[in-house]
Amino acid sequence: MTKAARRASWIRVRPEGLLVEPGGFYVDPTRAVERAVITHGHADHARPGHGTVAATAATLAIMRTRYGEMPFGSGQPLALGETITINGVKVWLAPAGHVLGSAQVVLEYKGERVVVSGDYKRRPDRTCTAFEPVPCDVFVTEATFGLPVFRHPPDEGEMAMLMHSRSLFPDRCHVIGTYSLGKAQRLISLIRAAGYDKPLYLHGALMPLCELYQAHGVDLGELLPATAGEKGKPRADLSGEIVLAPPSAIADRWARRLPDPVVAMASGWMRVKQRAKQGGVELPLVISDHADWDELLQTLDDVGAPEVWVTHGREEALVHAARKKGIEAKALRLLGYEEEG
Numbered sequence: 001m002t003k004a005a006r007r008a009s010w011i012r013v014r015p016e017g018l019l020v021e022p023g024g025f026y027v028d029p030t031r032a033v034e035r036a037v038i039t040h041g042h043a044d045h046a047r048p049g050h051g052t053v054a055a056t057a058a059t060l061a062i063m064r065t066r067y068g069e070m071p072f073g074s075g076q077p078l079a080l081g082e083t084i085t086i087n088g089v090k091v092w093l094a095p096a097g098h099v100l101g102s103a104q105v106v107l108e109y110k111g112e113r114v115v116v117s118g119d120y121k122r123r124p125d126r127t128c129t130a131f132e133p134v135p136c137d138v139f140v141t142e143a144t145f146g147l148p149v150f151r152h153p154p155d156e157g158e159m160a161m162l163m164h165s166r167s168l169f170p171d172r173c174h175v176i177g178t179y180s181l182g183k184a185q186r187l188i189s190l191i192r193a194a195g196y197d198k199p200l201y202l203h204g205a206l207m208p209l210c211e212l213y214q215a216h217g218v219d220l221g222e223l224l225p226a227t228a229g230e231k232g233k234p235r236a237d238l239s240g241e242i243v244l245a246p247p248s249a250i251a252d253r254w255a256r257r258l259p260d261p262v263v264a265m266a267s268g269w270m271r272v273k274q275r276a277k278q279g280g281v282e283l284p285l286v287i288s289d290h291a292d293w294d295e296l297l298q299t300l301d302d303v304g305a306p307e308v309w310v311t312h313g314r315e316e317a318l319v320h321a322a323r324k325k326g327i328e329a330k331a332l333r334l335l336g337y338e339e340e341g
Helices: 057-067 155-168 183-193 204-215 273-278 293-303 315-324
Strands: 011-014 017-020 025-027 035-037 052-055 074-077 084-086 089-095 103-109 112-116 138-143 174-177 200-202 223-225 242-245 262-266 283-285 307-313 328-331
Touching: 052 057, 057 074, 057 204, 138 293, 138 315, 155 174, 155 183, 155 262, 155 283, 183 200, 183 204, 183 242, 200 204, 204 223, 204 242, 293 315, 307 315, 315 328
Parallel strands: 025 035, 035 052, 052 074, 112 138, 138 307, 174 242, 174 262, 200 223, 200 242, 262 283, 307 328
Antiparallel strands: 011 017, 017 025, 084 089, 089 103, 103 112
16 A cells, blocks of 8 residues: 555545544534534534534534524534644644635644645635635545636626626616525625625525624624515615525515516626526626635645545546646545535
8 A cells, every 4th residue: 555545544434424533523524423523604514413513613603593502412612723632633723714614624643634624715705714724644625616617706896797787777676696604794795895885685594694793793784684674675665775685585586576676696606607597697796605726726736735635516627637736636525515505
């Protein structure tokens, strides 16, 4: 057996996910387990029902917001950089730049360091801590946008498109489909950075996590419900306003009741024109919370790992590109991880 083949032999792929054998715990397991370390709060990585969960305090709070007060037996909050030892395995968290509380899991055992990235992005984002590359022996990376076609444009240009559309159609409501965790809050931050200081109107499904972000010190400006009520407006009165809603709602009669809506969608997948067309999206906004192709390759250079494991997404293309760089690489083919819809 070669030296490369022996790297991180103490980590195994199981039906439940990535098992750290000597530690007796999993990283982002897709099934309920006794002990888990969680990278971030998206539902495909943070499942309910685990016994003990170690994660950042923000990720634990997100899980409680989404699943109720008891989504796991007990929570172990970890600050970024704080080290714990689980059955001889050192564990610490480094920022991933994906969403509030997101972290890479750094594992150290018998002189080897393995970094499990979880989901990550390299773009600036005022709503979460920026990604930091951690040198390691094995880098376990996502590859959601792991194809050369995926090169995300500058966020400022996408916001300029939104503001230009508002100037062209000042009486129409602009409704933007956006995921509830991370994307919605980042989109709000980008809209504010573009100079828009009016209230933004939210579908009810987006409000709890926006309130959680605000409780963690992320300023999102004035947010109001997009339905009639104590503070909201009837949908018929939202002419000229910007409304944010889950992707499922913009294809639903909920959005059709808005006044002459311009239907937009904020997602890295809007680079694929056919996806926008199939979703009835009039204004596609290419805004992603994942690294694009160039950023994935840059990250491989930054961490300097001689071996890379690709966990989900477009695995084969990134494996091929890593090998061309002289890196040992393989696809883990873990199931159950997708961009949250």
